[in-house]
Amino acid sequence: GGINCLFVPPECDGRRPFIPPHPLLQTNRVRFVGDRVAMVVAESLAQARDAAELIAVDYRPRPAVVTPGDARASGAPKLWEEASDDFCFRWTEGDKDATEAAFARADHVIELDLINNRIITNFIETRASVGTYDAALDRFTLYTGTQMPHRVRANMASVFGRLEGDFRIVIPDVGGSFGSKMSAYAEQALVLWAARKLRRPVKWVAERSEGFATDPAARDNETHAALALDKDGRFLAVRVDTLANMGGYLSNLTILAAINGLTLLSGPYAMMAGYAAVEGVFTNTVHTDVMRGAGRPEATYAIERLVDAAAVKLAIAPDELRRRNLIPADAFPYTTVFGLTYDSGLFSVNLDTALTRSDWAGFANRRAAAKARGRLAGIAVSTYVQRNGGRLMDETAQIRIDASGHATLFIGTLGTGQGHETAYAQIIADCLGLGTDAIRIVEGDTDRVGIGNGTGGSRSMMVGGSVLLLACERIIDKGCAIAAHLLEADRADIGFAHGRFTVSGTDRAVTLREVAQTAYRQDLLPAEIETGLDERANFRPPNFSFPNGVYVCEVEVDPETGKVDIVRFTAAEDYGTLVNPTLVEGQVHGALTMGFGQALLERTVYEHGTGQLLSGSLIDYTLPRAIDMPPIDLVLNQDAPCQSNPLGAKGAAEGGTVGAPPAVINAVLDALRPLGVEHIDMPATPERVWRAIESKR
Numbered sequence: 001g002g003i004n005c006l007f008v009p010p011e012c013d014g015r016r017p018f019i020p021p022h023p024l025l026q027t028n029r030v031r032f033v034g035d036r037v038a039m040v041v042a043e044s045l046a047q048a049r050d051a052a053e054l055i056a057v058d059y060r061p062r063p064a065v066v067t068p069g070d071a072r073a074s075g076a077p078k079l080w081e082e083a084s085d086d087f088c089f090r091w092t093e094g095d096k097d098a099t100e101a102a103f104a105r106a107d108h109v110i111e112l113d114l115i116n117n118r119i120i121t122n123f124i125e126t127r128a129s130v131g132t133y134d135a136a137l138d139r140f141t142l143y144t145g146t147q148m149p150h151r152v153r154a155n156m157a158s159v160f161g162r163l164e165g166d167f168r169i170v171i172p173d174v175g176g177s178f179g180s181k182m183s184a185y186a187e188q189a190l191v192l193w194a195a196r197k198l199r200r201p202v203k204w205v206a207e208r209s210e211g212f213a214t215d216p217a218a219r220d221n222e223t224h225a226a227l228a229l230d231k232d233g234r235f236l237a238v239r240v241d242t243l244a245n246m247g248g249y250l251s252n253l254t255i256l257a258a259i260n261g262l263t264l265l266s267g268p269y270a271m272m273a274g275y276a277a278v279e280g281v282f283t284n285t286v287h288t289d290v291m292r293g294a295g296r297p298e299a300t301y302a303i304e305r306l307v308d309a310a311a312v313k314l315a316i317a318p319d320e321l322r323r324r325n326l327i328p329a330d331a332f333p334y335t336t337v338f339g340l341t342y343d344s345g346l347f348s349v350n351l352d353t354a355l356t357r358s359d360w361a362g363f364a365n366r367r368a369a370a371k372a373r374g375r376l377a378g379i380a381v382s383t384y385v386q387r388n389g390g391r392l393m394d395e396t397a398q399i400r401i402d403a404s405g406h407a408t409l410f411i412g413t414l415g416t417g418q419g420h421e422t423a424y425a426q427i428i429a430d431c432l433g434l435g436t437d438a439i440r441i442v443e444g445d446t447d448r449v450g451i452g453n454g455t456g457g458s459r460s461m462m463v464g465g466s467v468l469l470l471a472c473e474r475i476i477d478k479g480c481a482i483a484a485h486l487l488e489a490d491r492a493d494i495g496f497a498h499g500r501f502t503v504s505g506t507d508r509a510v511t512l513r514e515v516a517q518t519a520y521r522q523d524l525l526p527a528e529i530e531t532g533l534d535e536r537a538n539f540r541p542p543n544f545s546f547p548n549g550v551y552v553c554e555v556e557v558d559p560e561t562g563k564v565d566i567v568r569f570t571a572a573e574d575y576g577t578l579v580n581p582t583l584v585e586g587q588v589h590g591a592l593t594m595g596f597g598q599a600l601l602e603r604t605v606y607e608h609g610t611g612q613l614l615s616g617s618l619i620d621y622t623l624p625r626a627i628d629m630p631p632i633d634l635v636l637n638q639d640a641p642c643q644s645n646p647l648g649a650k651g652a653a654e655g656g657t658v659g660a661p662p663a664v665i666n667a668v669l670d671a672l673r674p675l676g677v678e679h680i681d682m683p684a685t686p687e688r689v690w691r692a693i694e695s696k697r
Helices: 045-053 068-072 096-104 149-160 186-198 208-214 254-259 296-314 318-325 347-357 360-372 420-432 460-487 512-519 581-600 655-675 686-694
Strands: 087-094 108-116 128-134 139-144 167-170 202-205 221-229 235-247 273-282 376-385 395-401 407-411 439-442 494-497 500-503 509-511 534-539 548-557 564-574 632-637
Touching: 068 221, 068 235, 068 273, 087 096, 087 254, 096 221, 096 235, 096 273, 108 296, 128 186, 139 149, 139 186, 149 167, 149 186, 186 202, 221 296, 235 254, 235 296, 254 273, 296 318, 296 376, 296 655, 318 347, 318 376, 347 360, 347 376, 347 548, 347 564, 347 632, 360 376, 360 548, 376 655, 395 460, 395 512, 407 420, 407 460, 420 439, 420 460, 460 494, 460 500, 460 509, 460 512, 460 534, 500 512, 509 512, 548 655, 564 581, 564 655, 581 632, 581 655, 655 686
Parallel strands: 139 167, 235 273, 407 439, 564 632
Antiparallel strands: 087 273, 108 221, 128 139, 128 202, 221 235, 376 548, 395 407, 395 534, 494 500, 500 509, 548 564
């Protein structure tokens, strides 16, 4: 079997999706540079390289297409003869007729053609897997880096045509994932196949250059976006048409990545209508997939670029135009034109906070000072709303208190550096009155954690943290029953706080440890209470969470070189209830770094006509470094907890990748606009900025 496409859309506008096969190794045709044709297994890396050089492959070159626009051009070469025009799928959201009617009566229409550039994830730890096979049990074990071990187990079972129970997936510490390691990969199945054939463990680790060629990429859209406004600058409707690059094949979630942000195209703004359409096309590039933000950065980039362009055309200050159209605080819960119901938000509060802390009003003086130094200064404000958590994805947690009073949590989420061990332990410690040194967190082993939906879409705290609360409540409930027996009191009179069960109105009490010791002694328990203090809970949120924020970015541009420096960055964030603000701050900084990278530095380049990857190493592909990071003034506002989970948490890991790119690009355009530059695509590299400046001289 091959790699499964887990999200297959229905027919849309009379066009049926085409889902091609995705085999582990290709036999008669390769579709991108880096496609797999052979596997070598050897005792050492050097031996493997020598053997690989002995393999001769006869290739017959074919013309290549590398961009979505190229794939749809008349006479373009086809990757899949079975598909029409290399068409993969079409998906729409919103009300087309209402949107067209709103545009027809609009006083102003703003239109932009936008490129959302392809980026490569570049986790610190490259993709890696170790496969083993137990012949006595006829069972496989895969050690690998992923966010969703149970999904990988299901995919391996599909590949081999076996039961899921025939596979154990074990996830050690993972050095970065960001969504791109969420799906299953051919190499994971291949090492298992080889391990069974050879009766030896088999290890595969991607080299960095291999990762550039074969890791799933992200974004890569060509978009035409339009915004309709009335004479007072009120938003009437938004309309967006996108071509999304699928690459040569489909991974587990390639299609989901392309459609995931469409319902967020209205952002935090009130408007009357909206319509969005996306078509996926195949190209001679590595396939795309979800990556930190997964569709939400593309949506936010479109609406926020439109709003700034509207502010320029209507001669309204960009902060005032946003304030005029933000959903008011008394409107929640608010159902958007794309059918999402925002349960809470601090849109106006965050805007005021960000403008004040950034000294928005004092920018004119800083711009004059920059001009005196021979530099061009620009400033921009950007808003965003995310949709996190996944109301269709539940989570299960099991808490076991042993006879010593120590707790072990088994949960189906998967930490890849976010700090789950710390945050989860804090929740348990707070609920059960335990020290964090008496709490153990178990994730990432499908034999020890039977079911789980892994980590993705910033769901771990809002779903995982919430189910953890429910499991703690069940531990306390059973503990109260045991304590009532020990204290010879009525169950209704038992209370619990700070690790102690007490009888109301008395000083009689027992500790959680004493209850746990009794829980494992059936001879000390009444017949109606089962042995053990081990409880399981499940939680499926009734709605998404909607984290939101406002960013103010201030840049300076060197007109002689085109280099852009972000000199100040202010972030006002609403992530609902925070378990550990320090961990959240780290997530914000990391996400902003990735957002800055897409806006200014990262560009994946394939040669037109041949499909050769030209940006195949860190020599050719620029990542942000510490020196590129500005001071970040961050405010975390907890005054609007999420209403769809008991913890009140909203996803916190992706905001920077979603909201930073339009803030940065709008600031760059604000700096260049006095020269007559009205548009620039991401990434705003020194060369692109310099050429834009030179074109106006």
